[in-house]
Amino acid sequence: MRVAITSQGESLESRLDRRFGRAAFFVAVNTETGEFAVHDNTQNLNAAQGAGIQAGSNVVGLNVEALITGNVGPKAYAVLKAAGIRIYLAPDGTVAESLQRFKDGLLDECLSANVAGHWI
Amino acid sequence: MKIAVASGKGGTGKTTVAVNLSLFLVDADLKVTYADCDVEEPDGHLFLKPEITLKHRSAVLVPQVNPEACNLCGECGAFCRYSAIVVLKEEVMTFPELCHSCGGCAYVCSVQAITEVDRYIGSVDRGSAGKLNFISGCLDIGQAMGPPLIKAVLRNITDDGITIVDAPPGTSCPAMTAVGDCDYLLLVAEPTPFGRHDLELMLQAVGSLPMPRGVVLNRVSGPDTAIEKLCSRYGVPILSRIPEDRRVAEAYSKGLTAWKAVPGYKALFADLWSKIEPVAGRYTA
Numbered sequence: 001m002r003v004a005i006t007s008q009g010e011s012l013e014s015r016l017d018r019r020f021g022r023a024a025f026f027v028a029v030n031t032e033t034g035e036f037a038v039h040d041n042t043q044n045l046n047a048a049q050g051a052g053i054q055a056g057s058n059v060v061g062l063n064v065e066a067l068i069t070g071n072v073g074p075k076a077y078a079v080l081k082a083a084g085i086r087i088y089l090a091p092d093g094t095v096a097e098s099l100q101r102f103k104d105g106l107l108d109e110c111l112s113a114n115v116a117g118h119w120i
Numbered sequence: 121m122k123i124a125v126a127s128g129k130g131g132t133g134k135t136t137v138a139v140n141l142s143l144f145l146v147d148a149d150l151k152v153t154y155a156d157c158d159v160e161e162p163d164g165h166l167f168l169k170p171e172i173t174l175k176h177r178s179a180v181l182v183p184q185v186n187p188e189a190c191n192l193c194g195e196c197g198a199f200c201r202y203s204a205i206v207v208l209k210e211e212v213m214t215f216p217e218l219c220h221s222c223g224g225c226a227y228v229c230s231v232q233a234i235t236e237v238d239r240y241i242g243s244v245d246r247g248s249a250g251k252l253n254f255i256s257g258c259l260d261i262g263q264a265m266g267p268p269l270i271k272a273v274l275r276n277i278t279d280d281g282i283t284i285v286d287a288p289p290g291t292s293c294p295a296m297t298a299v300g301d302c303d304y305l306l307l308v309a310e311p312t313p314f315g316r317h318d319l320e321l322m323l324q325a326v327g328s329l330p331m332p333r334g335v336v337l338n339r340v341s342g343p344d345t346a347i348e349k350l351c352s353r354y355g356v357p358i359l360s361r362i363p364e365d366r367r368v369a370e371a372y373s374k375g376l377t378a379w380k381a382v383p384g385y386k387a388l389f390a391d392l393w394s395k396i397e398p399v400a401g402r403y404t405a
Binding site for chain 1: 203218
């Protein structure tokens with residue numbers, strides 16, 4: 001299964017980025033093989049608006065089945081849901097720790113936006 | 121001739137100055153329009169109490185996607201810098217509230233799957249308060265994008281006399297849209313540290329605009345050397361100092377104009393206009 005995790009850095013030991021739209025990086029991991037690839041999200045980090053939507057669209061492009069992150073707003077949620085990507089909310093920790101919690105079934109699935117949208 | 125009354129900070133007295141200046145000019149038998157461009161919270165009508173004779177709804181264009189025609193090529197989503205249209209594997213999603221109505225998505229669509237449709241964002245009221253022409257824009261509740269409605273208000277100025285534009289506060293897109301094509305920029309500031317700070321932001325924001333400008337200090341109750349230094353550094357004259365006066369606040373709280381409530385206001389605005397008119401007139405010519 002392919003999973004995307006929002007990350008503050010470019011390795012599995014980096015901290016999970018609790019922001020979704022303005023996460024620094026997305027780490028896409030294949031849970032069977034352990035292979036991973038890092039995708040830069042700097043462009044969205046500086047977006048004036050629509051960061052969640054664009055990040056959602058980018059994650060859709062990573063061909064993952066699930067996303068692990070800290071918070072998801074309404075517009076990002078709408079994009080991810082439309083693309084059938086399941087969202088799991090993780091507490092603080094590293095990317096590897098978050099992935100392990102996911103594998104152990106310890107993360108709650110996010111069934112609606114868990115934070116409010118930003119002004120426009 | 122269009123005079124925009126603006127400020128960096130909110131609550132400095134833009135509407136007070138715009139309304140009183142409008143009334144002074146009407147009293148001087150000039151043809152005047154007051155245009156309220158503070159579309160997020162227009163309040164000129166509270167003081168002018170105009171009779172509204174024409175009310176029309178204002179819309180912006182947003183994309184509507186025909187899923188039958190769409191081939192999911194992704195060109196529209198790649199074009200939109202505001203993420204207002206996103207192409208997923210099986211569908212296209214639009215976020216109309218983020219759309220800036222550029223029409224680019226429809227333009228780049230090679231299969232004509234996108235139609236631009238109206239999205240109503242607010243209304244523009246027209247009318248008069250005595251001899252004063254009155255125009256005011258009001259955004260619908262929940263709408264966040266002021267500039268298209270401000271442009272609609274400005275388009276409604278058909279009069280060839282003097283227009284006083286009551287601009288929204290701040291230094292972002294709504295304020296710039298309201299002041300962009302005026303012939304004179306009247307900046308209202310209060311002599312406080314916060315007021316001085318935001319006046320400087322505004323002086324920077326309008327730095328590249330060509331029209332002449334001047335500052336009115338409102339609610340002055342003492343020396344204001346910091347703001348004087350700031351204005352002289354930017355080469356902008358302080359045209360007038362409106363003294364702090366409890367009677368103005370009392371009149372304001374009742375929806376009355378200082379013009380009527382406080383003796384001396386007429387002379388104050390006469391003096392202000394005598395400084396604006398020749399400069400704005402030269403610029404227009």
